[in-house]
Amino acid sequence: MSAELVRGQNHALTQTRLEIRISAGAPVAAGATLSDDQDRVRGSDWVAHPGNPALPGLEVPQQAAAAHRLAVDLDALPAEAQRVNILLALPRTGGGPAHFGSFAAPFVAVTGLDATEIASYTLTGLASESAVVALELYRRGEAWKVRAVGQGYAGGLAELLTDQGLAEAQHLATAIDEAVAQGLARSVAAPPPRTSAGDSPRTAAPDPAGTAPARDPQPTSAAPDPQPTSAVRPAPDPQPSTAAQPAPDPRPSPATQPGQAAPPAPEPARPPSTGPIDYAHPGRRTATPPPPAAPPARPAVPVAGDANGWSMEERLYNQVWGVFEDLARTVAAYRSAVDFADSRLEQELDKVLSDPRGRIGGQAEAARAAAQDRNTALVEQARQALDRDLAQLSAEAEVVEPALPPAYARWDNPVWHGYQVPTEPPMALRLGDLHLPESPLRIPMLVRLPLERGLWIDSGARHASGATLTDEDDLRRLALETAVALVARLLASYPAGEYSVHVIDPAGSAATALDPLLRTGVLTAPPATGAAGVSETLTRLARRVDLVQMAVRSGAADALPPDIDTGEHLLLVHDFPHGFDDRAVTQLRYLADEGPQVGVHLMMIADREAAAAYGPLLDPLWRTLMRLTPVADDHLADPWVGHAWTYEPPLTPPGSRILHQVLDRIAAGREYRR
Structure with a gap:
């Protein structure tokens, strides 16, 4: 069908x-x-x-x-x-x-x-x-x-x-x-008439009026070849046998005088029968019967890693993005069909209302009801197509999700219970889930590592899925929990000792949320507090960026000072812009712009409205960072259709101890390396 x-x-x-x-x-x-x-x-x-x-x-x-x-x-x-x-x-x-x-x-x-x-x-x-x-x-x-x-x-x-x-x-x-x-x-002349199959073309005799022989009009554009000539074209139908076809009469037909109707063509003489009679119509082409219709194909059974890639990790990454793209385009098709149905309904109702005689009475009501029925049928047809595609994508997601490695998996995936410190970083990291209102399917939000952009966890978000959150303390708490969960994921994705985390907490108000990181000792140093701590941390990381950039440009990476390592660094800034003066803001912008190129990445927990006093000075900073929210919010768009996707942060399940277990293994791996 x-x-x-x-x-x-x-x-x-x-x-x-x-x-x-x-x-x-x-x-x-x-x-x-x-x-x-x-x-x-x-x-x-x-x-x-x-x-x-x-x-x-x-x-x-x-x-x-x-x-x-x-x-x-x-x-x-x-x-x-x-x-x-x-x-x-x-x-x-x-x-x-x-x-x-x-x-x-x-x-x-x-x-x-x-x-x-x-x-x-x-x-x-x-x-x-x-x-x-x-x-x-x-x-x-x-x-x-x-x-x-x-x-x-x-x-x-x-x-x-x-x-x-x-x-x-x-x-x-x-x-x-x-x-x-x-x-x-190109102009392709019509071929001259043939007297019989296999005869050479003969020149047409002029008519009695002495005019040139009639020709088919020249085509304005050449007709396409109905059968493409290539190894992949279908085989042409076999030509019918001409053995029993009557030969045309070689005698010329009588000339037609101007103004007279042409006489009927004479009946061709039938040759004497010399064998079995062929009852095939001489003008009808015969062809081999078409092959029997193939049974309807069953949908392919989804398989985890059924995508292109050199490794299973790369194949799973590409498969997740394939499901992401298919879902985006499938929902776009559904929305387009619904929009078409609604537009058609509006046009039909306008047509009914445009006739003053049909605005009232049973005829108008019948026309409106018929238009509404057609709209309902079109929307239902679109919904059936959407449900069919969603069922296929959901079946694939159910197979893919359990097979994901830790960096791609949710916190409730059993793969985290067998977590071991990796020997090399993965190609991507899961930052949360994405979904659309038409589908319950959750798509992993995977970004490539190392991070090309810093992350901004917006603690000033006010709306989530239609609900309004007014308790700013709850928002800050959720923002900190989101940041800690992301930091743990980043630490768990790198080999022991190759990823360092620095924290700026000017007021010291994040101690409770940072306890899992502090207790296990995975932080490079205690959180920096006060204006002096902010200035010292930013100056140290800005110096590292300067030196590594100079070493890379000059090709002298071996000449770096002993206190400068070439591993990846993450700076977590809490409660920006509290504790930041103009010089610190300038250094922070410098780290956001230049740091990712040399392994210094930024994660900020901030309310943009709280930094409004800086005016447009910070606009480039906000544009540089990828905005995430501590609550569900539809602010991210896909690269194919541009849907507004609802983002959900990667928080651990309530009561789960998996984050602490993972951090303990990271700390143990560092001790073993020492």
């Missing part, structure tokens, strides 16, 4: 040899790009277009036309290719439309070699765009999926190819335009 996709929705592919069929209201050029696991097109040799129509496993038409067929063999693609992006572009020459909004929405369908439609997508909503990414075929573990994209570009092919990371995008776009222009300039 074919799936009618909306923008952002995906569908599983059960075949690897496919056709992409395109229908548009005007001539368009079709092409495709291959991209790797970083969503980059590695070069022009990964782009199939009219000037270079064939790539391994992929072939596109050479001319612009209103209908196309692209051939795809997913098994024949390069091993590094993770996505196939199907592109449409309007020719810049030939007098055609300049943007997609000037004609009917293009239609794209994915079919099997037997022409059975698998999924289709109508590219609605295009306006000033002249190039568009219609579909993408992408790997999902060992399987492939198709996703409706519909991302348009008003800047044309050059902007589209630039967005896909192609360095020579402008040059390649110009070459594609030239190839399309040459295709539009």
